[in-house]
Amino acid sequence: MKNSNDNYYDRAFTHIYVEKELASGTQAKDIMKHFPNAKIILIDHYKDVFNRSGQNFHEQKKVRNLILANKKGKLVYPGAQVCQSFGNQHFYYTSSVMNCIYDCEYCYLQGMYPSANLVVFLNLEDMFDEVRELLKQHPVYLCVSYDTDLMALESILSYGKRWAEFAKENEKLTIEIRTKCASLKAWEDIMPSKQVIYAFTLSPEEVSKAYEKRTPSLKQRLTCIKTLMERDYQVRLCFDPMLYISDYKKIYGAFFDEVKKEIALNQVYDVSIGVFRVSEDYLKKMRKQNPKSAVLQFPYENENGVYQYQRELTNEMLNFAMDALKESIPEEKIFSWEEEKGKESNGKKRK
Amino acid sequence: MLYISTALYCEAKPIILYFGLKKTDQFHKFQVFLGDDILVVITGVGEIAASVAISSICSVIPPEKGDFFLSFGSAGTVSKSLTLKEIYLLNKITQLSTNQTFYPDVLFRHPFREIQGVTGSRVLKEEIQALNQTQEESLFLYDMEGAASYISASYFFGTHQMAFLRILSDYGEKKDQREWLTPNQLTLMIEEKAHALFPFIEQMKEQARQKEQLLHTQTSEFLEQMEQLLCLSTSMKYILQQHLSYYLLLHDDLLDIIKWCDTHIPNSCKSKREGKIYFEELKRQLL
Structure with a gap:
């Protein structure tokens, strides 16, 4: 629903829902301190609010609220089919936070979660315990910021720091923290580590402006990346998802040139490329909630339950990206989801 | 369209007059008033009455995608720290009989103080013992329609399309019916808060007017x-x-x-x- 009156919607985080058993704890109180004017509503279980029927993700996204909870049951999951393993055999992910403060029009979270409210799980230690158990069996490659942007929340949660410290204690653990955050302050208390990869999603400024609301500009992201690399942090660049827009070759061409000009690509940890793709069930929900989104209403093709661009177009876009990047970075460091899917996660790269 | 439900006519009267609503004879079991993009139904007192009226109205005049629902009425409390004649917005509604709790989204700006609501099937005075045993939080408003209105309306409206306003009318101490507020007194009490209530209703009405029609x-x-x-x-x-x-x-x-x-x-x-x-x-x- 489009609103002609901007005064209708309230600011974000005006309400914090807290599980009763956590409300008096230090962790919850520390987080709540960041929102002194928020109304605190006590709840029995986070799902009582998060899983209500009849919620509208798109509407809630305009005024996200916060839910503080403890996560029970399984806490670490094997990596999903639509995610890149980057050649790691033991690929897992975990969600210490559900949902993101940014508002990207193409984001799969709109189809995955019933609510746009942010859920912060306070029992990070339980997640560490589960990872420790996995580490007894084999090395672990763990993505901790898939369903959120932990670095964008660092000033409130410090979860990036806690995950980095946990990795330091466990040498067989490699962590990926995916982000669009460009505030160097978020890294202030985090030591650089070979075991922690900061995966920055990059898009042309035109795409970012149109489809990545509330995110830092391309220029800000590039400046942040450059500084982090100078300080020895491991950086991965994710040109994913690439979106099919009119003049995409011109726009993405100029974008790759700018990235190459600003960043020494041969010094990044690796690079991933991918086009927009989303599961059938998610896209159905996303389209219903946001019928005015050109990105979501694009007539994608359904290939084994995953909606994506027509095969020819997918290949054309990926080849375009590959051609633009391969002169600046060895091809074996360029990972493409298109090549990985359907194969075992065995480290094969796009040729 | 903005759908408004109140239990009593005297609670709806100021709204009916202000928005110039006209009674429709389309419904025989409840009074329904219609105007420009606004509908008021007088449900009667209690959870079943509220449920039946809201469900009937929404079945006969089905809400469209962008429509809104407002439940408005009077409520009591046992907490003397809450101000009489003040309008409150409920951000959490517990049904006393089932101990189920519902959370309407509060995405809109509003001038009201927010509070938890508890819905019971008897008047406040008769439920005080049960409330003391079940309610952990001391600040709440007590009414007889809130939870049922939420449950019924949620069949037709999203969590972001519902709002629940209550005016605090008493502390539940009146000994018998003779001491209760008269309908006129309740109407006057609401009229005194018109400066906050009517702009809010206007805002919801305006919001409900924004419609989408993608496939023309x-x-x-x-x-x-x-x-x-x-x-x-x-x-x-x-x-x-x-x-x-x-x-x-x-x-x-x-x-x-x-x-x-x-x-x-x-x-x-x-x-x-x-x-x-x-x-x-x-x-x-x-x-």
């Missing part, structure tokens, strides 16, 4: 024409509809595409196979 008439006609012309199957029609939806987000109308079809697509296709060739070509044009 021109598109439906074009789609039907192509279905016949190109011998489209159901799935092909769906694919073409998706292409048209996408095209219309990038262009104002279908005029260029219609022109293109006039020159590139014949008036009839000899076979499904021929139709498919033109269908593929049309899809490319729409991207």
